[in-house]
Amino acid sequence: MRVVVVGASGNVGTALLRRLADDGTVTSVVGVAQRVPTGTPPPPYRAATWVRCDVADPSAVDVLAPAFAGADAVVHLAWAIQPSHDRRRLHDVNVAGTRHVLAAARRAGVPHVVAASSIGAYSPAPDDVPRGEGWAVDGVRSSSYSVDKVAVERMLDEAEEADPAVTIARMRPALVFQHAAGHEISRYFLGPWAPKRALAGYLGMLPWPTGLRLQVVHADDVAAAYREAVVRRVRGPFNLAAPDVLRGQDVADVVARGRLREVPAEVARAAVATGWHARMVPVGPGWLDMALAAPVLDTSRAERELAWRPAWSGAATLADMVAGIAAGAGTASPPLRPRRR
Numbered sequence: 001m002r003v004v005v006v007g008a009s010g011n012v013g014t015a016l017l018r019r020l021a022d023d024g025t026v027t028s029v030v031g032v033a034q035r036v037p038t039g040t041p042p043p044p045y046r047a048a049t050w051v052r053c054d055v056a057d058p059s060a061v062d063v064l065a066p067a068f069a070g071a072d073a074v075v076h077l078a079w080a081i082q083p084s085h086d087r088r089r090l091h092d093v094n095v096a097g098t099r100h101v102l103a104a105a106r107r108a109g110v111p112h113v114v115a116a117s118s119i120g121a122y123s124p125a126p127d128d129v130p131r132g133e134g135w136a137v138d139g140v141r142s143s144s145y146s147v148d149k150v151a152v153e154r155m156l157d158e159a160e161e162a163d164p165a166v167t168i169a170r171m172r173p174a175l176v177f178q179h180a181a182g183h184e185i186s187r188y189f190l191g192p193w194a195p196k197r198a199l200a201g202y203l204g205m206l207p208w209p210t211g212l213r214l215q216v217v218h219a220d221d222v223a224a225a226y227r228e229a230v231v232r233r234v235r236g237p238f239n240l241a242a243p244d245v246l247r248g249q250d251v252a253d254v255v256a257r258g259r260l261r262e263v264p265a266e267v268a269r270a271a272v273a274t275g276w277h278a279r280m281v282p283v284g285p286g287w288l289d290m291a292l293a294a295p296v297l298d299t300s301r302a303e304r305e306l307a308w309r310p311a312w313s314g315a316a317t318l319a320d321m322v323a324g325i326a327a328g329a330g331t332a333s334p335p336l337r338p339r340r341r
Contacts, residue, residue: 007078015219017044035334055097064104121149125295143286173240174215182324208248209268218312242314
């Protein structure tokens with residue numbers, strides 16, 4: 001199989017290249033990224049032939065269509081979280097960029113597209129009952145991330161209606177973590193003022209918004225699901241999450257030796273909003289709104305149709321990521337560059 005991965009240099013893209021590097025079914029991989037690895041890249045980036053493209057650029061279709069020619073599948077992972085204050089740029093990359101990828105796939109005659117959606121596309125859930133892929137996809141309006149994910153879901157619906165011959169799958173993972181993305185995640189979500197080294201079990205106390213619970217999934221497990229989606233040529237949505245749901249005490253056990261203090265959600269939101277407007281916190285309060293509203297994911301469809309079984313628990317995934325943040329971990333990929341020593 002020939003597979004093109006758009007956004008191959010990022011968090012999930014890196015894990016997917018690792019998964020495909022020695023895959024006998026996928027014999028040819030093209031990596032597309034705005035910032036590609038330079039020179040002769042080390043593993044896993046050596047597994048791909050690289051094409052430079054900014055998917056937000058209006059000329060992106062003309063660059064992407066030749067790269068997609070002859071592909072059995074296109075995996076679309078490219079997504080922007082920063083700069084969070086530049087709403088136009090986020091929309092151009094996330095929404096217009098997806099439109100360009102779909103247009104190029106259609107021009108090149110690609111039969112299968114696997115697109116990255118998210119738990120963030122789902123409507124708020126009133127309880128902790130696990131929700132399957134049929135839960136409403138209307139998002140959280142105060143979160144620009146969620147709004148863009150919903151727009152992409154609508155776009156995928158339209159693409160399926162316009163050309164039923166094209167098979168479209170959409171993956172809806174929880175938060176995706178891995179050690180190698182530690183410094184990237186700290187840049188995107190914590191900013192320069194957070195005590196990153198102290199996260200490895202040395203925080204004096206973890207403040208935790210009341211009612212917040214998290215699902216996470218390891219990047220290697222997500223990559224395994226993407227591989228199965230490609231080779232099985234599946235269609236439709238798939239939830240991906242580790243089996244355990246993390247609450248404040250679970251997180252405090254990793255980052256603060258069990259020391260936890262719950263904070264009213266409205267107080268936590270006000271603090272995030274103040275920090276974001278002062279440009280001291282890299283993401284806005286919409287991220288907290290989305291986290292508080294997110295449903296618990298039922299992953300039985302992925303288990304049944306992809307034979308997917310996550311190797312990592314949520315707690316182990318969190319510990320792996322926190323260790324990566326503390327170490328400033330990264331790779332040879334520009335988006336995943338490590339912290340300077």
